[in-house]
Amino acid sequence: xxxxxxxxxxxxxxxxxxxxxxxxxxxxxxxxxxxxxxxxxxxxxxxxxxxxxxxxxxxxxxxxxxxxxxxxxxxxxxxxxxxxxxxxxxxxxxxxxxxxxxxxxxxxxxxxxxxxxxxxxxxxxxxxxxxxxxxxxxxxxxxxxxxxxxxxxxxxxxxxxxxxxxxxxxxxxxxxxxxxxxxxxxxxxxxxxxxxxxxxxxxxxxxxxxxxxxxxxxxxxxxxxxxxxxxxxxxxxxxxxxxxxxxxxxxxxxxxxxxxxxxxxxxxxxxxxxxxxxxxxxxxxxxxxxxxxxxxxxxxxxxxxxxxxxxxxxxxxxxxxxxxxxxxxxxxxxxxxxxxxxxxxxxxxxxxxxxxxxxxxxx
Ligand code: F6P
Numbered sequence: 537x538x539x540x541x542x543x544x545x546x547x548x549x550x551x552x553x554x555x556x557x558x559x560x561x562x563x564x565x566x567x568x569x570x571x572x573x574x575x576x577x578x579x580x581x582x583x584x585x586x587x588x589x590x591x592x593x594x595x596x597x598x599x600x601x602x603x604x605x606x607x608x609x610x611x612x613x614x615x616x617x618x619x620x621x622x623x624x625x626x627x628x629x630x631x632x633x634x635x636x637x638x639x640x641x642x643x644x645x646x647x648x649x650x651x652x653x654x655x656x657x658x659x660x661x662x663x664x665x666x667x668x669x670x671x672x673x674x675x676x677x678x679x680x681x682x683x684x685x686x687x688x689x690x691x692x693x694x695x696x697x698x699x700x701x702x703x704x705x706x707x708x709x710x711x712x713x714x715x716x717x718x719x720x721x722x723x724x725x726x727x728x729x730x731x732x733x734x735x736x737x738x739x740x741x742x743x744x745x746x747x748x749x750x751x752x753x754x755x756x757x758x759x760x761x762x763x764x765x766x767x768x769x770x771x772x773x774x775x776x777x778x779x780x781x782x783x784x785x786x787x788x789x790x791x792x793x794x795x796x797x798x799x800x801x802x803x804x805x806x807x808x809x810x811x812x813x814x815x816x817x818x819x820x821x822x823x824x825x826x827x828x829x830x831x832x833x834x835x836x837x838x839x840x841x842x843x844x845x846x847x848x849x850x851x852x853x854x855x856x857x858x859x860x861x862x863x864x865x866x867x868x869x870x871x872x873x874x875x876x877x878x879x880x881x882x883x884x885x886x887x888x889x890x891x892x893x894x895x896x897x898x899x
Contacts, residue, residue: 539850543645546606547579547656551689552830553838554606559597560842581614583636604828620790647849661870669854679726682876684859691833693825694731701735712765714816718801725772725880732770743774744880747898755896773797
């Protein structure tokens with residue numbers, strides 16, 4: 537059966553490179569297969585009730601390569617298998633997956649390309665098991681999908697953090713301050729470890745290596761003793777004290793991800809101020825890491841994987857995640873792809889390299 541109509545959606549937290557992937561899917565579908573591409577608005581939400589779509593033509597995707605965000609919109613709410621709505625004090629959960637399946641059929645789509653992280657692709661897998669041909673594309677700034685060596689969005693986020701650390705280095709030095717910079721990453725420390733290393737942070741704190749305040753204080757005092765009167769601490773939002781828990785910003789009851797992390801940089805500054813180490817300041821980079829122009833690496837990764845997804849669709853593959861392994865694009869069953877979160881290995885090359893040049897992990 538020739539490939540005629542492709543649906544594409546973006547789900548979960550946005551990141552840089554989503555538009556590049558949408559552009560790649562559209563251009564390859566049109567140039568190589570003469571197929572039509574239907575953009576679904578706001579993730580799976582766009583397939584609930586009356587479908588909300590956008591016709592993705594070549595002219596619609598013109599100029600998208602360098603644009604951050606997603607022209608289709610995204611949401612990290614709206615799991616159709618467990619759709620949550622708040623009524624007064626109660627959160628009502630309903631299974632609305634039938635609506636999605638019906639809309640997929642009514643739109644006469646051959647395949648649905650879902651661009652997302654673990655949550656969005658898990659929904660894609662469930663839909664595949666219900667007979668909807670789904671191909672997943674891996675994006676997330678967290679870089680926490682074990683099935684792929686890298687997700688698009690991550691490289692841009694790392695570059696944003698590195699630029700921030702470069703800027704904080706100079707002001708920290710002028711004022712002889714301790715600067716704590718907080719990165720995103722949820723329960724993994726990839727952004728913090730790679731950006732911390734590239735930015736020359738003196739202390740890197742990640743969820744995979746619980747820290748002790750005394751060890752951080754010791755590292756700062758050691759620097760002081762050598763006449764280095766400022767310190768940069770790069771902390772992942774999920775980092776935690778030995779025996780403690782990550783700092784929670786808020787519980788979001790109607791979200792698929794109910795725990796919103798955030799605030800460790802401020803908490804750390806409060807703790808450090810008790811040790812007479814001089815002035816400390818916190819910078820939480822937040823969603824700046826998710827926005828703006830994608831790096832060249834992310835543009836190319838999104839383009840390569842987007843093109844590969846269309847070729848897979850044309851071959852009739854479905855229920856797979858397109859991944860980037862050992863510098864090549866390939867596929868893996870969506871079910872298997874989501875089994876494991878990729879965490880920073882405390883004994884692995886990133887941590888070892890950082891330790892070898894004197895970076896403390898506060899342990
Ligand atoms: O998963 C991507 C991510 O940016 C995490 O690093 C972060 O914890 C979370 O999303 C923030 O989500 P929201 O956009 O809902 O604040």
